[in-house]
Amino acid sequence: xxxxxxxxxxxxxxxxxxxxxxxxxxxxxxxxxxxxxxxxxxxxxxxxxxxxxxxxxxxxxxxxxxxxxxxxxxxxxxxxxxxxxxxxxxxxxxxxxxxxxxxxxxxxxxxxxxxxxxxxxxxxxxxxxxxxxxxxxxxxxxxxxxxxxxxxxxxxxxxxxxxxxxxxxxx
Amino acid sequence: xxxxxxxxxxxxxxxxxxxxxxxxxxxxxxxxxxxxxxxxxxxxxxxxxxxxxxxxxxxxxxxxxxxxxxxxxxxxxxxxxxxxxxxxxxxxxxxxxxxxxxxxxxxxxxxxxxxxxxxxxxxxxxxxxxxxxxxxxxxxxxxxxxxxxxx
Numbered sequence: 562x563x564x565x566x567x568x569x570x571x572x573x574x575x576x577x578x579x580x581x582x583x584x585x586x587x588x589x590x591x592x593x594x595x596x597x598x599x600x601x602x603x604x605x606x607x608x609x610x611x612x613x614x615x616x617x618x619x620x621x622x623x624x625x626x627x628x629x630x631x632x633x634x635x636x637x638x639x640x641x642x643x644x645x646x647x648x649x650x651x652x653x654x655x656x657x658x659x660x661x662x663x664x665x666x667x668x669x670x671x672x673x674x675x676x677x678x679x680x681x682x683x684x685x686x687x688x689x690x691x692x693x694x695x696x697x698x699x700x701x702x703x704x705x706x707x708x709x710x711x712x713x714x715x716x717x718x719x720x721x722x723x724x725x726x727x728x729x730x731x732x
Numbered sequence: 733x734x735x736x737x738x739x740x741x742x743x744x745x746x747x748x749x750x751x752x753x754x755x756x757x758x759x760x761x762x763x764x765x766x767x768x769x770x771x772x773x774x775x776x777x778x779x780x781x782x783x784x785x786x787x788x789x790x791x792x793x794x795x796x797x798x799x800x801x802x803x804x805x806x807x808x809x810x811x812x813x814x815x816x817x818x819x820x821x822x823x824x825x826x827x828x829x830x831x832x833x834x835x836x837x838x839x840x841x842x843x844x845x846x847x848x849x850x851x852x853x854x855x856x857x858x859x860x861x862x863x864x865x866x867x868x869x870x871x872x873x874x875x876x877x878x879x880x881x882x883x
Contacts, residue, residue, distance in 0.1 A: 574747070575745050576746045617770070620772055621775060638844070639750070639751070640751075643747075643750055643883060668844050668850075674846070709883060712755075714882070714883065716881075717755065717879050717881060717882060718755065720879035721755055721758035721816065721838070725758070725762065729735070730736065731813055732813075
């Protein structure tokens, strides 16, 4: 169905396990042996059987993998979103749910509501949709926006500068 | 600019650290030391001092004690004039001890908190000199200012 050799980089972030996600991506990799899938699993207990994985990689390698992939699949973490926007990479995301013990709150659903409409981001509700869209987005990639800079808004930078300007050095 | 400060810029691993990196241009002209949770982040801040603390949730008193001990050592060594953090919970140890040692402290609640302020942010309101949010609605509900976002 798909052209072989597409590169998929999947990540649960770095702070908490995400069993449902890792199993879903690994199962997809098993069903699509021609595709090149790599997963950062963090503290997830389940170890992928089909896709190569690491628990956590250095930032430099992470950026390289993100830059060179055809599809980025991740939890709905702001770190993941901002890094992928910076590199103008299409991203497919599954939110962590509080009721399944995947995070301490449901803030990833709130993030999904705020960022789900942005160009280049597709957020899905469940594992079947995630797997379906992995195949779909390789065949028909999302259009990505113009990307973001690598720094905060001038407004925030200015406020923090002003805050620091009001501090008196003590030495 | 009033003068060159010693700034301690601190954040938990993952998104919080990415947020801190995006605030980084605001520290230009100051002497900055960094704190987060993974050794490999040191390569993001070459030439600056970088320290690692363990993660600790609100519910893990033993780990939080370890963070407090680490924070005490780091603050003793760095003597920062100002501490800036983008969260999360363990960083409150630095704000608390740092403030007692005379540093000005700033908590920027995470952009990931789009509906409600984080529980750590609500604690930060009582500890930090200044606590701000990145979403206007969240700031308003807490009686705080929105200073704009990392995005």
